[in-house]
Amino acid sequence: MSDQHVLRLPAIEISQGSRRIYTFAVDGKVIHDFAAVSRVHRDESGLDGYQRPEVLTHVRAIRRYLESDGAMLPNAIVFAFDDRVSFRATGPSNGHAVVGELNIPVDRLLSEGQRPALIVDGQQRSAAIRDSELDVFPVAAVGFIASGLEDQRAQFILVNNTKPLPKGLIHELLPDTTGELPVAYARRKLPAQLMMRLNTDGDSPFQGRISMPTAPDGYIKDNSVLRMIENSLYEGALYQYRDPVTGGGDIEAMVTHIKIFWQQVALLWEDDWCLPPRRSRLTHGVGIRSMGYVMDELTEGKAVDELKNDFVFRSALQRLTHVVAWSEGNWGFADDDTPRWNSLQNSPNDVRRLTTFLLGVCRQRVAELALQFPGESNANS
Incomplete structure (x- = not known):
């Protein structure tokens, strides 16, 4: 497969008020070709990123499990896409959902910060799949097209609200977060x-x-x-x-x-x-x-x-x-x-x-x- 191509994935677009989310399956081994982990840091322009660093011991534990017989990851990995990602309806709709195709541009020459998707939830699972000896491992995924970095931060906090996120990370993200x-x-x-x-x-x-x-x-x-x-x-x-x-x-x-x-x-x-x-x-x-x-x-x-x-x-x-x-x-x-x-x-x-x-x-x-x-x-x- 070339360094530059479009990943075309069967997907379902679900309407939630004015927002649209997309459910789809993707090979976990290619996630890091189009998605990045936005690790929190601060530069001259202010706060950037929002993820905690990978917990290596946890990643290794997940990897060992994935390489065992009968491994299964039922929880979806959540992505925040930018406007380079698009959806094309191709099938029937019931008023709430429509079948179609999600188009994700892939360019392996791009740096991590230039990729069209950020991993909002599932950082360690995706890292474990990436580092495993498996040739392929499809995972369930959910994505949304974010209106900007503030939107991504708000969704990150909300998605992780029931998990033990480090309080310091939440405190640093809150000032630049919008939404409910x-x-x-x-x-x-x-x-x-x-x-x-x-x-x-x-x-x-x-x-x-x-x-x-x-x-x-x-x-x-x-x-x-x-x-x-x-x-x-x-x-x-x-x-x-x-x-x-x-x-x-x-x-x-x-x-x-x-x-x-x-x-x-x-x-x-x-x-x-x-x-x-x-x-x-x-x-x-x-x-x-x-x-x-x-x-x-x-x-x-x-x-x-x-x-x-x-x-x-x-x-x-x-x-x-x-x-x-x-x-x-x-x-x-x-x-x-x-x-x-x-x-x-x-x-x-x-x-x-x-x-x-x-x-x-x-x-x-x-x-x-x-x-x-x-x-x-x-x-x-």
């Missing part, structure tokens, strides 16, 4: 957008520090940052920028608000901010979440322009430098409660203990400033 999503994912889309900006903006204290599939060297857990942002969005300082009707909001103001506060944190505790969680409780989940509550306490109701010159929250944070034990020593929660710095964990109880302690110190400092600067609510100087 499960409620739990829809609620996290805005926080994920903010987190992505924090991890990629050049002026962000979090830049490159949040662990994600495209930032494997990050040492701050993405889920800790998400929970900090979510609390602030729904109950704290970022609530003022939200649109309760649409669920969106002023993203630029939100991102800037977070940056202003955490830039001060990174400045005051520069060494602790550069250490991984096992060596610093500031970058640990317990520190990120507790300092998030401090951000809400000190900056709630203060818009970005006001916050830039606000003296109160900076002074309160400065006071904390005398009592924190991020990477050494003991916490002085009470006379009979002085845990070692690294004994605090990202548990509800420890987050509550640390938050209560930090807020107590901050509130005392804010009260002192109110006495020193009566009539000036922000005590600007």
Whole structure:
């Protein structure tokens, strides 16, 4: 068979509202001639791809099964096609489905990223078939023609919604995903957008520090940052920028608000901010979440322009430098409660203990400033 040809496959086109899906059979050994695995990565233009890397042990296990007697793969492999793929009706229709021919262009000279199909579900099965010693292995397949990369991402998340996808991968995909999503994912889309900006903006204290599939060297857990942002969005300082009707909001103001506060944190505790969680409780989940509550306490109701010159929250944070034990020593929660710095964990109880302690110190400092600067609510100087 030549390097360039059209794969003509008997198929059924099924109408689902305004969308069309195609069911067909294809030899698994030729899948990678026309389809690619879009592995998630980030380049200068932003996020690209959406698949997790092949799990080699799983692929090998599937391959061993396929090469055994009586092997069967009943689950369909799902493809997202671009507009180079076409369907031609050739047979009868019952109003919901029509028999025809699916035409997929094949060009073995194209790079993986230029192929007309992406594997949305079945990455490891297709890899196992590709690597097996079998000459041919037909599989069931389902395909749809995507309107763009955002459509492919949305379908990928929905198809894999009941499977244990890595949460970090979902968090990184959500900001650029369109269409209807499960409620739990829809609620996290805005926080994920903010987190992505924090991890990629050049002026962000979090830049490159949040662990994600495209930032494997990050040492701050993405889920800790998400929970900090979510609390602030729904109950704290970022609530003022939200649109309760649409669920969106002023993203630029939100991102800037977070940056202003955490830039001060990174400045005051520069060494602790550069250490991984096992060596610093500031970058640990317990520190990120507790300092998030401090951000809400000190900056709630203060818009970005006001916050830039606000003296109160900076002074309160400065006071904390005398009592924190991020990477050494003991916490002085009470006379009979002085845990070692690294004994605090990202548990509800420890987050509550640390938050209560930090807020107590901050509130005392804010009260002192109110006495020193009566009539000036922000005590600007």
